[in-house]
Amino acid sequence: MTEDQGEHEFDVVVLGMGPGGELAARELAKSGLSVAGVEARLVGGECPYWGCIPSKMMIRAADLLAEGRRIPGMAGASAVSPDWQPVSVRIRAEATDSWDDTVAAERLARAGGTLFRGRGQITGPGEVTVGGNVLRARRGIVISTGTAPAVPPIAGLAGTPFWTNRDIVETEAVPQSLAVLGGGTIEVEFAQVFARFGARVTVVEAADRLLPMEEPESGTLIAEVFADEGITVSTGVRAESVHHDDAEGFSLTLADGGRLQADRLLVATGRTTDLAGLGIGAIGLDESARSIPVDDQMRAAPGVWAIGDVVGRGAYTHMSIYQAEIAVSAILGRPHQAAEYHAVPLVTFTDPEIGRVGITAAEARDRLSSVLTGITQIPASSRGWIHKAGNAGFIKLVADADRGVLVGATSAGPMGGEVLSMLTLAVHAAVPLRRLTEMIYAYPTFHRAVLSALEQLS
Numbered sequence: 001m002t003e004d005q006g007e008h009e010f011d012v013v014v015l016g017m018g019p020g021g022e023l024a025a026r027e028l029a030k031s032g033l034s035v036a037g038v039e040a041r042l043v044g045g046e047c048p049y050w051g052c053i054p055s056k057m058m059i060r061a062a063d064l065l066a067e068g069r070r071i072p073g074m075a076g077a078s079a080v081s082p083d084w085q086p087v088s089v090r091i092r093a094e095a096t097d098s099w100d101d102t103v104a105a106e107r108l109a110r111a112g113g114t115l116f117r118g119r120g121q122i123t124g125p126g127e128v129t130v131g132g133n134v135l136r137a138r139r140g141i142v143i144s145t146g147t148a149p150a151v152p153p154i155a156g157l158a159g160t161p162f163w164t165n166r167d168i169v170e171t172e173a174v175p176q177s178l179a180v181l182g183g184g185t186i187e188v189e190f191a192q193v194f195a196r197f198g199a200r201v202t203v204v205e206a207a208d209r210l211l212p213m214e215e216p217e218s219g220t221l222i223a224e225v226f227a228d229e230g231i232t233v234s235t236g237v238r239a240e241s242v243h244h245d246d247a248e249g250f251s252l253t254l255a256d257g258g259r260l261q262a263d264r265l266l267v268a269t270g271r272t273t274d275l276a277g278l279g280i281g282a283i284g285l286d287e288s289a290r291s292i293p294v295d296d297q298m299r300a301a302p303g304v305w306a307i308g309d310v311v312g313r314g315a316y317t318h319m320s321i322y323q324a325e326i327a328v329s330a331i332l333g334r335p336h337q338a339a340e341y342h343a344v345p346l347v348t349f350t351d352p353e354i355g356r357v358g359i360t361a362a363e364a365r366d367r368l369s370s371v372l373t374g375i376t377q378i379p380a381s382s383r384g385w386i387h388k389a390g391n392a393g394f395i396k397l398v399a400d401a402d403r404g405v406l407v408g409a410t411s412a413g414p415m416g417g418e419v420l421s422m423l424t425l426a427v428h429a430a431v432p433l434r435r436l437t438e439m440i441y442a443y444p445t446f447h448r449a450v451l452s453a454l455e456q457l458s
């Protein structure tokens with residue numbers, strides 16, 4: 001860490017110290033290069049403080065509550081009343097405390113890197129200015145500045161105290177009612193958490209189903225689960241305007257004339273980048289773009305690499321880490337597989353979890369001449385039958401019939417994100433369908449349902 005003002009020379013300057021930036025800076029420093037990391041907020045980025053980790057901690061707590069409510073009737077258990085509700089829930093998502101930014105900063109220092117705190121700007125080829133410091137990069141700049149919550153253009157919304165993902169993670173109290181704009185991954189995760197914590201939750205989604213980027217069966221499944229849990233869902237309708245006052249809270253007017261009142265409003269739809277503020281025009285890149293285009297070595301321009309959310313190839317922590325490793329290898333001149341995106345996994349951590357890899361059936365039909373799909377229901381599998389309460393889910397497979405391989409798969413159900421691992425491997429390595437059906441699947445596991453789905457491919 002340095003407070004010196006002036007000019008400094010490094011081999012590499014890493015701009016933005018989220019999951020990918022931190023890894024890149026550390027690995028490059030460990031390899032003997034002199035590295036500067038620049039961070040405007042907290043070392044670690046969105047994931048450990050306002051994203052993956054605190055949201056999954058909240059989900060874990062909410063899932064335990066839901067599991068507790070499922071005990072009656074299981075193996076004769078009767079100790080817990082089916083009406084049991086927590087009297088009150090105080091939220092303390094400790095990640096913001098226990099994921100210590102100074103510890104993260106020390107990791108970089110231990111690897112030999114130097115941290116500059118402040119908002120950095122690219123001010124010329126190989127040059128980043130942060131505060132009064134000018135950092136010159138002999139070998140290159142790695143841009144890993146991520147994205148920030150966006151405010152959608154809804155009349156009256158800007159200026160109201162709506163919650164972003166950052167506010168909802170920092171709250172310590174459960175509101176009586178919560179309106180959630182959008183039905184994507186982050187929105188449905190928080191909707192279920194807060195409903196399980198005792199809030200009255202309504203989700204408004206403009207598309208005709210929840211999780212519109214997923215297989216239609218995923219949206220239907222989550223809508224059924226939400227209906228069972230008392231979460232109201234309005235799909236196929238836009239929020240037209242928002243009003244807030246201290247007495248009434250939020251009132252939303254919907255495009256179909258409907259109205260919605262809630263104490264709190266979560267707006268987690270969309271993220272934004274400020275490429276002009278980042279100064280990428282100084283190195284000949286398009287400042288008006290939404291993301292930074294890169295080649296398969298994560299190169300954006302001579303001596304410039306970009307990784308993570310800012311690249312726009314999947315806004316997931318595992319993508320920023322994957323891309324960081326490719327950029328590090330490219331900078332060090334080490335051989336590495338070029339970036340490939342045919343088997344990107346993603347998990348919506350609702351209960352049931354929805355894991356997906358590769359493309360959906362609809363995308364496959366657009367791109368391929370011969371597509372097969374197979375689907376099997378988890379409750380109909382041995383393990384699903386044993387599991388009983390909370391066993392909703394399915395396995396859906398999408399195959400390229402010409403090549404005889406899977407190109408996409410969804411694994412929804414208890415531990416759907418874990419079952420996804422074998423499907424990710426199958427899509428990634430293009431394992432022939434025949435070999436998948438010849439494999440031995442342990443009995444009675446959730447992943448054994450994959451075999452039934454393979455038999456349904458037609």
Ligand SMILES: Cc1cc2nc3c(=O)[nH]c(=O)nc-3n(C[C@H](O)[C@H](O)[C@H](O)COP(=O)(O)OP(=O)(O)OC[C@H]3O[C@@H](n4cnc5c(N)ncnc54)[C@H](O)[C@@H]3O)c2cc1C
Pocket residue numbers: 015016017018019020021038039040041042043044045046047050051052053055056118119120121144145146147165186278307308309310314315316317318319320
């Ligand atoms: C609620 C929520 C839940 C999520 N859950 C998951 C999940 O379960 N699994 C998953 O894989 N992903 C999840 N994500 C996504 C994940 O958090 C991001 O994909 C990941 O953090 C991206 O890493 P990044 O390094 O590209 O960017 P970021 O994590 O955004 O880090 C970028 C860093 O750059 C800094 N920065 C920006 N501009 C500058 C500048 N000019 N100068 C200096 N520093 C700058 C920022 O302050 C920030 O610290 C979730 C996101 C949210 C919001």
